[in-house]
Amino acid sequence: MTQSNRFKSLLEVVNHCDDFPLPGKDLKAYTARVNSLYHFKVGRDTTTLGFVLPEVASKVGRCSGWDINNKSVPKTLTLSGGHDHDSRSEIIRATMMHFKHKRTFGVLEKWRSELKPCYGPTGSVLFSIERAAFPLLGIVAYGVMLVAYTRNGQGGIEGLWVQRRSRSARTHAGLLDGTAAGGVPIRKKPFTTLMSEAEEEASFSRELVARRARACGTLSYFHTRRKEMGGEVGLLQPGVHFLYDMEVPEDVQPRSNDTNVEGFELMAPDRLKWEILAGNVKPWFALAVIDFFVRHGIIHEENERDFVEISMRLHRHLEFPVFGVSFLTNLLN
Amino acid sequence: MTQSNRFKSLLEVVNHCDDFPLPGKDLKAYTARVNSLYHFKVGRDTTTLGFVLPEVASKVGRCSGWDINNKSVPKTLTLSGGHDHDSRSEIIRATMMHFKHKRTFGVLEKWRSELKPCYGPTGSVLFSIERAAFPLLGIVAYGVMLVAYTRNGQGGIEGLWVQRRSRSARTHAGLLDGTAAGGVPIRKKPFTTLMSEAEEEASFSRELVARRARACGTLSYFHTRRKEMGGEVGLLQPGVHFLYDMEVPEDVQPRSNDTNVEGFELMAPDRLKWEILAGNVKPWFALAVIDFFVRHGIIHEENERDFVEISMRLHRHLEFPVFGVSFLTNLLN
Incomplete structure (x- = not known):
């Protein structure tokens, strides 16, 4: 695993996803863009x-x-x-x-x-x-992301269960994704969405996810659509992902029923970091993994030169109203 | 514990600390302020x-x-x-x-x-x-914050060890603070600072902290100094805190040697949330606790209406160069 990678650093990976101008970096560029x-x-x-x-x-x-x-x-x-x-x-x-x-x-x-x-x-x-x-209206999209992981005997992180997409899938062929992930539909709670996705994509029972998955925060970013996503280039795509960690014992393993998914791998943090830098990980999942690494002390201020900048950027403040500004329980199932 | 509190919501607590105009909320107000x-x-x-x-x-x-x-x-x-x-x-x-x-x-x-x-x-x-x-030059200040906590039999968070400042202390009398906290001095690593502070403030051995404390991210915020902090009102104070969690068994308890500190309490999350809303917690530590609650699934999108906004705001993107943009190991001890 040499470092002949697509990205030179984790911050470059973040920049690739969160590429709308930042007011704090260049207020003139941001203002000009927003007014255009x-x-x-x-x-x-x-x-x-x-x-x-x-x-x-x-x-x-x-x-x-x-x-x-x-x-x-x-x-x-x-x-x-x-x-x-x-x-x-x-x-x-x-x-x-x-x-x-x-x-x-x-x-x-x-x-x-x-x-x-x-x-x-x-x-x-x-x-x-x-x-x-x-993306035509540039409004905020919401997703959920589950990372099932195992610990080693010393309590450290042993591996993260990642989905490998089929090399013949129409989109994101061969790329790595979270244990389960998906968009949050109208009138469905994020956690209910997570249970459905985990059942469909990873064959985890809803009961298992309800008992073991833990909310652990959000990602937010502001992406500009590029050619590789298909459709118009330059459409604005601000996004929020609800993140959930799920510690599992070794005998609880995800299984795939989806022909788009080749299978699952339990991947050690170092290896997954290498795959991220190599460009082999779906962009939103790459951000979710970096946030996992931050929360679990795998990257920190002594081994990651852009640690503070990365931590700020994974939680970009969006310009638009977001989910839950006034949370109405009755509206969602 | 009635809700006759100083703050109506956790977002109000965040707003109290992070009170510099946000470009994403009001670009004109932000631009006018920055240009003033x-x-x-x-x-x-x-x-x-x-x-x-x-x-x-x-x-x-x-x-x-x-x-x-x-x-x-x-x-x-x-x-x-x-x-x-x-x-x-x-x-x-x-x-x-x-x-x-x-x-x-x-x-x-x-x-x-x-x-x-x-x-x-x-x-x-x-x-x-x-x-x-x-604060006269408005440059970024860096701190460290340690939260020692215990788990209950089911793996949930039982309590956080908080410092209660003496009611006769000159500053922040009677307020609650982290297990150990402090500013990062010149040429000292955040983790080295943490070990010193934990030894001084909580009587934790350096060896214990080195073995058990885990980096878990950063807080960033942009505060405007108010009257209660002493000195000039309106000075600009952007800040970054390096956060560390430390799970401890019940027999590992912090002890204070400092006359400014009345002692330590193991405080259940619900009680600590109440103390935060009541205004009994030092502002930066209140933010660190809210971040702890987010990372450990104590608050989430179903029980906190401002969950997404809070998660974004705890990691404000600062306008200035930050620690580690080019990390030089040799410079720090």
Whole structure:
């Protein structure tokens, strides 16, 4: 395992995922970028919910139920139609179906018929939107990530259970991913999502996950879509992942039923770090592993020169309202 | 334990510590604030190392070895004299001693004869500065924090060992603090600092701490000094704390030798959360406990409405170069 790697450092891996300009690094660049994008708003509320590319805003802004303002600083794209969750969601659905049929946007080719929530400033869900259409409006996407791990006799971390995607999978072929992971759909709690994903992807019983998995924080980052993700380049994709650790004994092993997944490997931290630097790990999972390494003392200020910067960057403060600003238990199952 | 508390929520506790405007919440307010302050620089390097209040900048800027520029946007205060660590440190020392003798600044009344480092953009230490003078230049301060904790029979967190300060202590009387904590001095590693503090404050042997304490990440925040801290109000104080967890069996208990410390208590998470909301916990330690609660799954997205926002805010991205940007092992002991 030589160091002929894609990334020179873990900070480069973080930079690769979290690549939107940082105000603290270059306020002018950040301000210029933010003002070059359309700020997506709903109704008369002044809160920016996402950033939209000008070429997308000009097309969406011509649809029924939308307003576009090129004169304001920053420019705005507003969902002006609708007055509640259902009526707004219907306008979004009709708009996106229109573009899907016209094949206007590449990202809509991966239509999944999966609805995701968009949270407003008071924590209510303003509307639901098809998963594939998310990046067009630049709103925050939510995911869950489970890392099952084992300890050695001395209490240290022995290995992390990673999924290896099939070399013939359509996306992310051959890359490593978490023990289980997925997006959080509309009206589903993160932990309920985690139990479903762990059952589907790793054959872990819901009872086992409920008993052993522990919430351990979040990742947040602001990604700009690149060519390798398919669809339009430059779409804005802020994201939050809910992280869960699950210590398991050696006899509890994940099993795959999914043809996209080649299988599972119990991977020692050093080896996994090497795979991350080599570019063999799915970007969000790479960040989750780095956060795992930070929380479990595998990387620290004496063995990682960018330790403080990495710790700050794994929890980027997002510009938009986030899940739970006003948490409504009754809304979620 | 009724909820007649000082803070209504944990997010309010975070807001109390991390109170400098956030660019992601209000870019105009952030930009206006940043441009109203003098940007502290060294030599010809363009990197801002700290923010300085105008009334401080105008006084420091008249001293020998300093330049002040009121015409640039943002305005700058530059340490123009000196060419290496020692010569720069000497100018800073002479400047601050001058103000100390003249009793110009209240913060200098607490002169401790303890030197702290200021890191430059390439990770080298640009100069050393007296601990009490730190906030005048608004540069990043570094601390360490140890939390010793016990587990119950089911593997959950039973209690955290907290220090209770004496009700007659000059500062922070009666407040709760970490098992051991302190600032990181010049040329000392965070972990070496931790071992010293744990020995002094909690009577833990260095060997015990070396064997059991685990690095588990950092806190970062940007605080504006208030009246209760003494000295000038409004001085800028960005900070980073290195955090360490230490699981101990019940028979390993901290003991105090310090007259400022009344003693130690093993405090259950619920009780400690209550004390935080009641305002009975030192601000930085309150943040460290909230981070402990996040990492150990005590608070999560289902029982804390501001969970995502809190997780982002405990790791604020700072505008200045931070420790370790280029980590030089040989520099530290």
